[in-house]
Amino acid sequence: MTRNFDIVVVGTGVAGTAIAKGCRAAGLDVAIVDELPYGGTCRLRGCDPKKVLRAAAEPVAAMAQLGEVGIFAEPAVPDWRAMMGFKRRFTDPVTPSKETSLADAGIVMLHGTARFVSPDAMAVGDAVLQAGHFVLAAGSRPADLPIEGADLLLHSDGFLDLERLPRRVALVGGGYIAMEFAHLAVRAGAEVTMLQRGVRLLAGFDPDLVDLLVERTHDLPVDVRVGTAVTVVERTADGYRVHADQEGRSLRFDADLVVHAAGRVPNLGGLDLEAGNVAAGKRGVEVDGHLRSATNPRVFAAGDAAASGMPLTPKASHDAEVVVANLTGRAGRRVDYGGMPSVVFSLPPLASVGLQEEEAARRGLRFRVNHAVTGDWFSARRLNEPCSGHKVLVEEGTGSILGAHLVGPHADEVINLFALAIRHGITADRLAETPFAYPTGGADVASMV
Known part of the structure; x- marks a missing residue:
């Protein structure tokens, strides 16, 4: 059986869902397919469940740290089974909610493994899907390890x-x-x-x-x-x-x-990219600045599937905007990954945005580095958290923030202020003169720049 669509999207995560809905809202006939439960890595198997489980670890960490100064005698240990039950309150509704939303939008949903059978057609089971364009947004999977066992x-x-x-x-x-x-x-x-x-x-x-x-x-x-x-x-x-x-x-x-x-790698193995004349490397599908395949103009890639930018949820959301623009008559939209923050949600968190010191030097930029270990700052001391510090790179002459790197309490939130500054050209001086609420993590920014 052969079916015809304007757009076929592979993957139901952040990028795939947004692209399918954006194209459908523009009046295009859209099909979406996934071999896994609808919802994608971030919502079902990554960011969201991880952050929910971290919520149970946060009070344990706080009690252990404050126990050192006599506030708590015996730090509690969370009930892992109860943690999982709490997590499922977030993950269990994702798939049915996603499917209802896609159906309400008039998008054709398919379940199974999609594979190219030619540069202009895919197969899902016995169905052959022909389309004007295909979008690969299949997310990531755990990398293969060269380990016996x-x-x-x-x-x-x-x-x-x-x-x-x-x-x-x-x-x-x-x-x-x-x-x-x-x-x-x-x-x-x-x-x-x-x-x-x-x-x-x-x-x-x-x-x-x-x-x-x-x-x-x-x-x-x-x-x-x-x-x-x-x-x-x-x-x-x-x-x-x-x-x-x-x-x-x-x-x-x-x-x-x-x-x-x-680590994880792009989930492209079952797509038979060779049959689709789609070139890909270790980082994903090779794309141009518009996220169009370098070898097949019918194909776009987004999120973790595209060899562009970092494999982050904000990047996937940005990619979706770019792909939708280029597929719905606003051709020419290019990616812009400037000011894209990333966070390690450890306790305390580690966060980064912009250039690292070594890369800025390699580019020949002139900059000053504001680097300090700040376990003695109020924001760290009130939690008895010794692990706190920052490194901020400020360009000489312009005052532009080239990069910001933080560890410690609130680093996962404060990094967004630096992302805003990098993305929109807010200089270090303007950032420092901004009155932030006190006492908060944001109030430390003036002393970091």
């Missing part, structure tokens, strides 16, 4: 749906997923080990602030091992044994659960 690892999706948290948890990876899971699991009472192949954790963030967070993570305590490549995972009588190599030295770690927290 990799099939024994629980993927990050599964960790966010665990019915019971085991006592000993080993996390393979050293990026934001591993760091966030470590802070969550240790606050929930687990013994946590992080095993990172590289010599640094959180490679995409400012190294000086990462060092502060890693020191804090050690103190929780989390056993953090860098330069430690996992080679084999095997099942034992009472759990799992992880074998690793650290500079030629063989190490072993016993655990009740081993989690794949080593």
Whole structure:
């Protein structure tokens, strides 16, 4: 059976849903397809459930820190099963709500794996979909790991749906997923080990602030091992044994659960891109500044599926706006990822926007660096949180903020002020003279610039 549409969208996450609805509102015939439950990674298997579970860890962290000054005698441990029940209040309604919304918009919904059968057609099961344009917004999946016994690892999706948290948890990876899971699991009472192949954790963030967070993570305590490549995972009588190599030295770690927290890659494997004449690399579909495929003009890509920008939810939302504009008669809209913040939702959080110091220097920019460790500032001391600091890059002459990097209480919110400044050209002087409410995290900004 062959069906004809103006637009076929693959993926029902942030980007895919917004693109389908935007194109349908412009009067186009739209179909959307997903091989997983409708809703996408962020709402169902990533950002939202992670942040909900973090809500249970936040009071535990606060009680532990304030317990050090005698306010709480015995910090509580959250009930993991109750945490999961609370999380499902957010995730369970997503799929039915999404499907109702799409149906109400007049969008044809298909369930299954989409694959190209030619540059101008896709198949979903027995149905062949021909369209003027295709949009690939299939999100991401856990990366493949070159580890013997990799099939024994629980993927990050599964960790966010665990019915019971085991006592000993080993996390393979050293990026934001591993760091966030470590802070969550240790606050929930687990013994946590992080095993990172590289010599640094959180490679995409400012190294000086990462060092502060890693020191804090050690103190929780989390056993953090860098330069430690996992080679084999095997099942034992009472759990799992992880074998690793650290500079030629063989190490072993016993655990009740081993989690794949080593990052995600674009979910493009089942699309048969070659049949669609769609070029892609490790970062996703190769696209131009309009998010159009570099090799097939019928195809656009957005969100994690596109090899452009960082794999972030705000980026997916921005991509959706660009694709809709280019598909509905407003051709020429280009992406602009300036001022796109990213956050590691550890406790405390680590946040970044704009250029890092090394990149700004490599570009030949002239700038000053305002860098300080601020555990003695009021905003940190009132929570007895020693891990606090910032690094802000300000261009000489113009006063433009080139980059801002924060760790500590409220960093995940304060970073948005710097994102606003970078995005809209608000100089450091103008930011510093803005009266923010006191005492709040925002009130610290004047002292950071």
